Amino acid sequence: MVRFEAVGLRYPGGGPHTGSWGPEALVDVTFALPPGSFTWLLGPSGAGKSSVLRLMHLALRPTRGEVEVLGLRSSRAPRAALAPVRRRIGVVFQDFRLLPYLSAFDNVALPLRLAGRPEASLRADVNEILKWVGLDGKAASLPPELSGGEQQRVAIARAVVHRPALLVADEPTGNLDNRQARRLLALLREMNRMGATVVVATHDEDLVARFPAPALVLRDGRLHDPDGARGIGADLTVDRFAPHPDAAEADDLAPEPPPPTAPPRRDPDLGDRRSPDLG
Amino acid sequence: MARRRHSRDPLGLRRALSGLLLPGLVAAMALLAALALAGAQGAAALAERWQRGAAAAVTVQIPDADAARVQRALVTLRAMPEVADAQAMDPQRLAALLRPWLGAAPSIPVPGVIELRLRDSRVDPVLIGDRLAQAVPGALVEAHGLWVQRLAALARSLQALALVVLVLVGLVAAAVVAVATRAGLAARRDAIEVLHGLGARDGDIAGRFARRVGLLAAGGAVVGTAAAVPALALLIDLAGPWLGSAGAMDSLTGLPWPGLVALPPVAFLVGWATAQATVRRWLHRLP
Incomplete structure (x- = not known):
């Protein structure tokens, strides 16, 4: 599903847009995430969390080592091979990256239109996913007319509307208050329950404490792995949500509309995407 | 919308x-x-x-044309090194060309006309005319075609x-x-x-x-x-x-x-x- 092997990454000149090569932002990062897993990506600012995520959603290629995402080895794959894999990945950015001149509906519909879905069939799907994130009344609104939390929910709707096999989120709760952050995590967890592999980078330890799950911890561009438990071969398949369903969590989730058990789409073919061959 | x-x-x-x-x-x-x-x-x-229009770059008119004078002019012209080709115009074609102006009156004397093609359009046709006039008195060289x-x-x-x-x-x-x-x-x-x-x-x-x-x-x-x-x-x-x-x-x-x-x-x-x-x-x- 997602496999990093001795990955090193350098940015040009220490920043993305200057001349020579800077120091290694990532050093010998090695891990593997099995299909259907939920993983936290933790570490202080500047530790390389965003770099790991950008390698995962193919916005970067490794300087050395190998990154394998959904069966594609990105270090040497031809450029044209990356686009189809990107279409199977959903990304939630801290700054949303919505297109400000498109309505919420059109922003969410983008991945389906890029995949060539006919207009008639995508309308129902987009409306359903907007309902799932609680924005069914705001489909025609432009992003600048929405609150931060609403924009974040549009961003997540866009990330999941095409049922990605891999969903990565970079500090998705950075702009949200606690309640909205918990709600966002419930949505991500719901996607994970339906089969997507989910990776969430955050420095919000409260959130991690509420939703315990396997974690990759980065420090100074290296995987912080004191007990050697998270490298390749480590058992990350254990769903740590299950062992910790304490009452406090249940209370937090209960009042959240809409009910997280409702599948976002009811197309019969979507059931297939949930089968274990996602990886 | x-x-x-x-x-x-x-x-x-x-x-x-x-x-x-x-x-x-x-x-x-x-x-x-x-x-x-x-x-x-x-x-x-x-x-x-x-x-x-420049097809006949230089034309030569022979007044009082009879076959002998035209023939003599042709021989003289063809002997000149700067002349690529010299052709006497068919008298019947000439008559046909002139008919709109002269009518079908065969009595009017028509000059003989020779079309010249020169090897080099920069040659001064006046010199050709001078030499030709020595052999065939009265021959006239018309060189508008060169300008064209x-x-x-x-x-x-x-x-x-x-x-x-x-x-x-x-x-x-x-x-x-x-x-x-x-x-x-x-x-x-x-x-x-x-x-x-x-x-x-x-x-x-x-x-x-x-x-x-x-x-x-x-x-x-x-x-x-x-x-x-x-x-x-x-x-x-x-x-x-x-x-x-x-x-x-x-x-x-x-x-x-x-x-x-x-x-x-x-x-x-x-x-x-x-x-x-x-x-x-x-x-x-x-x-």
Whole structure:
């Protein structure tokens, strides 16, 4: 599903847009995430969390080592091979990256239109996913007319509307208050329950404490792995949500509309995407 | 309604690539191209017509022509090194040419006419005439054809120049389109990165730019060509006396219509291809 092997990454000149090569932002990062897993990506600012995520959603290629995402080895794959894999990945950015001149509906519909879905069939799907994130009344609104939390929910709707096999989120709760952050995590967890592999980078330890799950911890561009438990071969398949369903969590989730058990789409073919061959 | 409109334009190119600058510049260039086209056609017609007139670059008239005098003149002329060819004009053909003026009266004496072709049009025909007059007294050399030949050469070079102008206009148009496309890329950089991140192929993004730019260029070309038509019609009216002896030529039918009609599609293609190349090269900076 997602496999990093001795990955090193350098940015040009220490920043993305200057001349020579800077120091290694990532050093010998090695891990593997099995299909259907939920993983936290933790570490202080500047530790390389965003770099790991950008390698995962193919916005970067490794300087050395190998990154394998959904069966594609990105270090040497031809450029044209990356686009189809990107279409199977959903990304939630801290700054949303919505297109400000498109309505919420059109922003969410983008991945389906890029995949060539006919207009008639995508309308129902987009409306359903907007309902799932609680924005069914705001489909025609432009992003600048929405609150931060609403924009974040549009961003997540866009990330999941095409049922990605891999969903990565970079500090998705950075702009949200606690309640909205918990709600966002419930949505991500719901996607994970339906089969997507989910990776969430955050420095919000409260959130991690509420939703315990396997974690990759980065420090100074290296995987912080004191007990050697998270490298390749480590058992990350254990769903740590299950062992910790304490009452406090249940209370937090209960009042959240809409009910997280409702599948976002009811197309019969979507059931297939949930089968274990996602990886 | 607004949503429908935007859904087909996820890059917001209607706003990023809008305004009158690009169509205006392309319109000006289409105007220049139309002028060059008309110039090329006009020069070609003049050259063609003058070339025909210059077929007999030099003619020799032999008064009181009898077969012996004409024969003597032919022999003398053919012996000259600068003469490539000398042919006596058939008296019957001559009579037919002159009939409209002289009627069918065989009694009027008609001079013998010899058509000369020279090896080099820069030779002074007066010298030929002087030498010929020694052998055949009274022979006259008429050299207007030489001037016509030189004019025809001038017209041919004007035609070539017009074609060079046409190519230059095309190149400048491509450069203008490239600059406009880069401005559009800069304005929509974030949107392009979002679409790229969502898995849009280079062809998807480049195609959107290329269609938009191509349409703007074609629109500009339509305006520019339409503006050129009255000016060209006027010019053709003025050039009429040199072009058509018939005089009945309508100035509008004299325009280079195939070329003019082709200008907007060509502008679309230039805009489309330039935008494709510019956007694809730009996209290669993204992984």
